[in-house]
Amino acid sequence: EPEVTQTPSHQVTQMGQEVILRCVPISNHLYFYWYRQILGQKVEFLVSFYNNEISEKSEIFDDQFSVERPDGSNFTLKIRSTKLEDSAMYFCASRGLAGEETQYFGPGTRLLVL
Amino acid sequence: GDSVTQMEGPVTLSEEAFLTINCTYTATGYPSLFWYVQYPGEGLQLLLKATKADDKGSNKGFEATYRKETTSFHLEKGSVQVSDSAVYFCALSVLGGYQKVTFGTGTKLQVIP
Numbered sequence: 450e451p452e453v454t455q456t457p458s459h460q461v462t463q464m465g466q467e468v469i470l471r472c473v474p475i476s477n478h479l480y481f482y483w484y485r486q487i488l489g490q491k492v493e494f495l496v497s498f499y500n501n502e503i504s505e506k507s508e509i510f511d512d513q514f515s516v517e518r519p520d521g522s523n524f525t526l527k528i529r530s531t532k533l534e535d536s537a538m539y540f541c542a543s544r545g546l547a548g549e550e551t552q553y554f555g556p557g558t559r560l561l562v563l
Numbered sequence: 564g565d566s567v568t569q570m571e572g573p574v575t576l577s578e579e580a581f582l583t584i585n586c587t588y589t590a591t592g593y594p595s596l597f598w599y600v601q602y603p604g605e606g607l608q609l610l611l612k613a614t615k616a617d618d619k620g621s622n623k624g625f626e627a628t629y630r631k632e633t634t635s636f637h638l639e640k641g642s643v644q645v646s647d648s649a650v651y652f653c654a655l656s657v658l659g660g661y662q663k664v665t666f667g668t669g670t671k672l673q674v675i676p
Contacts, residue, residue: 552656
C-alpha cells in the first residue's frame with residue numbers, strides 16, 4: 450500500500466539554525482500539507498500546497514517557514530532560524546484528487562531545538 | 564471557524580470493557596469526519612471515516628456514526644484490548660477549498676489487562 454514517508458525521523462538542532470524536513474508524498478497525489486504537534490498538544494495545521502504554490506497557511510506559518518516541492522517527488526518544510534518553541538513533531542500529509550477527502554499522514558519528524 | 568471537541572482523557576479501561584470517546588464538531592461547511600489513532604512513538608493512522616450524515620465508519624472493531632442533528636461522531640468499541648492503548652483524535656475536513664484537517668485535542672486510552 451502506498452504511504453507517505455518522512456526523513457529524518459528525529460532531528461536535534463541548535464536555536465537559530467536552519468532545518469529542512471523532507472517528505473515524499475504518495476506518488477499520484479496533488480495536495481500536500483504540513484502539520485505540527487507540540488508534545489502533549491493537538492495536531493495543528495501549518496500549510497497546504499497545491500499546483501506548486503501555497504494555497505492556505507495558518508498563523509503559525511510565519512516568515513521563518515517555507516515549503517517547496519523541488520523535484521516533483523519531495524516536499525520540504527524549511528525553518529530558517531529555529532526557536533525553542535519550534536520543538537515539535539512535524540507531520541506531512543498528502544491527498545489525491547479534488548473530491549478525495551482523506552489525507553494520508555507520514556510517520557512524522559520529531560524536531561528538538563536546544 | 565471549524566473546531567472539534569473531544570472528551571478529556573486519559574481514559575483507563577480494563578480489557579474487554581466497552582469504549583466510548585465523545586466527539587462533537589462545528590463546521591462552516593459540510594464536513595467529512597475522521598478518527599485518527601496515534602500509537603506510542605508512532606505517527607497518525609486513519610482509523611475510520613464518514614463523509615455524510617448517518618454514515619457509519621468502522622474498522623478493527625471500532626465504529627462511529629455521523630450524526631448531523633447532534634453534530635457528533637462518537638467512537639465506540641464493544642471490547643477493547645491492551646493493543647488498543649493509544650491516543651485517539653477526532654478530526655474534520657470540509658469539502659471544497661484545500662481541505663485542511665482540523666483535529667481535536669486527542670484522548671489517551673489506556674487498556675489494562
